[in-house]
Amino acid sequence: MTAIPDVFTAVEFSIVSKHYGDVRAVDNVSIAVAEGEFFSMLGPSGSGKTTCLRLIAGFEQPSIGSIKIFGKEAAGTPPYEREVNTVFQDYALFPHMNVLDNVAYGLRVKGIAKPECYKRAEQALEQVALAEYGKRKPGELSGGQRQRVALARALVNKPRVLLLDEPLGALDLKLREQMQLELKTLHKKLGITFIYVTHDQSEALSMSDRVAVFNRGKIEQVDTPRNLYMHPKTSFVADFVGTSNVINSAMAQQLTGQNQPFSIRPEHIKLGTNEFNDKQNDIIKVAGEVVDIQYHGATSKVEVSVGNQMLFMVLSNTELSEAELPKISQRLNLCWSKSRMVMLENQAS
Amino acid sequence: MQSSIINADTSKPFGRKFSNTLYRKNNLFLFLLLTPPLLWFGVVYLGSLFALLWQSFYTFDSFSMAVSNDLTLENYRSLFDATNFDIILRTLTMAVAVTLATALIGFPIAYYMTRYGSRAEKGFFYIAVMLPMWASYIVKTYAWTVILSQQGILYWCINHLGLSGALNHVLQIPAIGGNTLATSNLGRFIVFTYIWLPFMILPIQAALERVPTNLLQASADLGAKPAQTFRRVLLPLVFPGVVAGSIFTFSLTLGDYIIPQLIGPSGLYIGTMVYTMQGSVGNMPLAAAFTVVPITLIFIYLSLAKRTGAFDAL
């Protein structure tokens, strides 16, 4: 914590906790989001990511710790005096105002002259390709259109940080993918900081510069998407980001002789065949029984019971014919390269 | 940092500063919102109630007709005098009878409108129940004095249907009879039932509305006959609504003092007793002690009702 505010840091959490009674919604979180960054907060529901966003927006006050926005202490500053704007999960459009009034609202309440407000609001609507929808009520728009209005309503205020609370959660898959692309483009164009809350790991990985993975109010890991996927530090991250087989310490002891848990991606597990060379000591081999096979189009997901653990592996349906695929309760030999394993921190849980 | 924020605040207009203070001190905001209503209800209303209760311990001298501040339990003891206790029993019996009658008449109406009524029919029923409920109490009572009078339409109908003999038989039954309908307990019972009936229908209707239709379909699907579904699924779910309605009918009958004056035989009710005691007799202590009776009965009833979950059905 330097005395001189760091101009390159947009939002900084220093050991922030938020308690609701006995519940620690946010527990000792420290993060620094750089200016212009696309920063995602990823985690299951109730992991504290949304509370963190609300702390930045000013809807909640931290119980302990300090939150700085562009180097300025934010505690005690109400939402309407912060240079951040929010795109809400269910958009929170004002139902009694039409679309244009919704977008102009932020400017109007700041006391900007009426014609100027509407001029800028119309421009913002143009930006999200909804120029001719200004006179409609939010109730008359589709989910995707409401989403864009919410975006325009936030951006028209020219925030330095845009907070997005699962903004695509209510949209169907196709629209969601399209909007992800648009948001990414918008971020590049505006050059402002985006802080994006989501529970969808693929969304977080595909859009973000950096991702913070939340679990039970704590941050498990903050890293680039690639590092999160390739080098998860904890079993939670390994499990939550992509699908992964997390091998507990007891089983790791048997396989590697070391007491340290590790993770191995399903796509890195191969069917062990006879041609495997026993002497290769960079190979781990296990035997197990097929419990379930799920067909997923190009691939099949095979669930194999090994000892007291389940391992998932992915087999290509283009390379293997139906006859070659394993059958349920068939015994299988599996193997993987030691170099594919990611060692995890030893955790009590 | 901290000081610059405070400085920034001082240059702002008062409204904004106030708004910021409320934002920082959420409890202050709550306090400001609640102070006026709490003062009103806590001081004016509850204060009055306690003043009333306090007076029930004062002494009334029946020779000088004057109230003195000497505290006594005499007023409460006299509630159990035969005549006074009769008044209480008489009122209580009527309240129970009216509650049962409104439930019996109200249930089919509520049941029909929720289960079988189309959207338009439901709206029609709703308004048709709301209107008499809100129509002026005194106007409705007045209407009944007209209807029940010997020149009224009820006697006219009974005479034309040749039922006057039957009516005379009914009016000769001791507990409910009287010289005419307007001076009988039966007449008073009809008016009470009429006046409080809508207060029973609406909570039942609301409770019925909350029962998902698929529960009834599930019951039928599991092999229950309609009567069994009604008794084992619907009734337990709707019962809190009936109890919620009965809170009104019971409480309102217990405290009424206009209807017993206008319709039915001359015996006093709790309400009329209180009214006469504080008014023409000037025995405020006894009147106050008498008001404790319905308060106690209602609180007993409310605590029983609470167990059925009726408060959520209100």
Added chain:
Amino acid sequence: MLFKTKKNQPSAPIWLKTLAYGGLVFLHVPIAVIVINAFLVSDGSHTHFTLHWFHAAFAREDVMSAIALSLKVAAFATSLAIIMGTMTAAALYRRNFFGKEAITTMLILPIALPGIITGIALLSAMNILDITPGFLTIVVSHATFCVVMIYNNVVARFRRMPHNLIEASMDLGADGFTTFRFIILPQLATALLAGALLAFALSFDELIVTIFTAGHEVTLPIWLLNQLSRPRDSAITNVVAMMVMLVTAIPIIAAYYLTRGTESIAGSSR
């Protein structure tokens, strides 16, 4: 048939339908009697239709002053109740704290307890404080039981209103007052109006409490009560009774239409 039956639903057993409509008839007979009587004049042997008694009623000074007083009382009591009911609703709808249930119980008490208790309690308090009953005391007593009407309507609307609308407004730069003015108030408007109409109707009709707090003032219901001991004046009584019912029926129906289907007003951004 008056109404189409519900689709995919068996029609009601005939006995149930009879009971239901029979109940409705029972509820409306006295009202019909009042309305019919208001238009009839009987001169000894035969009765005929007339509007004469309406003229007669409007010409009576006691009738007009009673109506004026009741309207004035209802207006003042409703205004007071709007302020207090809304404040209480705003304080209670989202927060849970010790004593919250006690406050809501306290609000319901004036209509849950028999009116005679509220009336006599207020009267005895006035006697102790040496306050002469009159217009002001009627307003105070009416506002006391009207608050819960506003509170119930407004708190229900508050609960249906997504809280993030308030957050969104503040996020966009509006402080508490601006948010109240532009976001909360428009959302509450119909609920407030409906609650106000109910409170107005309740106050306009009130008799039980008013008798104690009115002193020598004569509100319309008190006037009607006094008329019952003057059977020779019954023609005027009939007309006034009918007008009272009309005056209360209009706000009740209006309130019903205002609160019906409000889900689509408050929740349409979802």
